[in-house]
Amino acid sequence: MKVVNLAEKLAQFDAHWQPKVVADYNGNDIMVVKFQGEFPFHEHPDTDDLFLVLAGEVLLDVEEETHRLGPGELFVVPKGVRHRPRAEREAQVLLIEPRNTPNTGDPATAAVKERI
Amino acid sequence: MKVVNLAEKLAQFDAHWQPKVVADYNGNDIMVVKFQGEFPFHEHPDTDDLFLVLAGEVLLDVEEETHRLGPGELFVVPKGVRHRPRAEREAQVLLIEPRNTPNTGDPATAAVKERI
Numbered sequence: 001m002k003v004v005n006l007a008e009k010l011a012q013f014d015a016h017w018q019p020k021v022v023a024d025y026n027g028n029d030i031m032v033v034k035f036q037g038e039f040p041f042h043e044h045p046d047t048d049d050l051f052l053v054l055a056g057e058v059l060l061d062v063e064e065e066t067h068r069l070g071p072g073e074l075f076v077v078p079k080g081v082r083h084r085p086r087a088e089r090e091a092q093v094l095l096i097e098p099r100n101t102p103n104t105g106d107p108a109t110a111a112v113k114e115r116i
Numbered sequence: 117m118k119v120v121n122l123a124e125k126l127a128q129f130d131a132h133w134q135p136k137v138v139a140d141y142n143g144n145d146i147m148v149v150k151f152q153g154e155f156p157f158h159e160h161p162d163t164d165d166l167f168l169v170l171a172g173e174v175l176l177d178v179e180e181e182t183h184r185l186g187p188g189e190l191f192v193v194p195k196g197v198r199h200r201p202r203a204e205r206e207a208q209v210l211l212i213e214p215r216n217t218p219n220t221g222d223p224a225t226a227a228v229k230e231r232i
Contacts, residue, residue: 025166
């Protein structure tokens with residue numbers, strides 16, 4: 001039980017598309033991640049996917065639409081819905097997914113979610 | 117499926133200690149709330165309780181300790197742990213709890229969580 005400062009956590013790494021677990025909530029990973037460039041389209045058949053932008057701008061392609069999210073804006077991609085995050089410049093994001101959810105939707109290609 | 121701007125949601129109400137539901141994530145309410153003054157000590161026997169401070173400063177009394185949270189800081193109170201949020205001046209907070217969790221820990225005294 002301790003205070004988690006998101007900016008301090010984000011200062012500990014540079015890699016893009018590598019979510020870092022900073023807290024647990026009822027079996028969910030609370031993560032911070034840096035986005036830059038384009039992630040593959042994917043879906044999570046068993047879970048919603050929550051994105052909260054902390055800094056920068058994220059483009060979220062969700063099926064046929066593109067949503068633009070700035071700081072203080074969140075989006076929940078419902079389970080089974082195909083999506084792809086993008087960022088032209090580096091963006092910082094809070095992510096929530098159930099523990100062990102592969103970030104690409106596929107365990108074979110998923111990032112290891114290190115705890116920091 | 118739409119972008120949720122937390123500042124816009126927070127501008128829609130003034131009441132303190134009245135969480136407003138702004139999104140759903142896997143059966144959890146994603147809420148914004150304004151804190152000012154002192155909430156009763158309580159606990160949630162069945163769920164963790166996630167607080168992310170968006171603006172202002174929150175004092176979180178957790179058992180015998182007091183934690184001070186500023187903007188961009190989060191705290192997860194584990195299930196069953198007695199706690200009390202306080203704020204000397206108005207603070208704005210993102211809260212996550214499973215749907216229908218009474219904010220006081222007791223359905224008899226809990227706020228109705230309006231969706232906005």
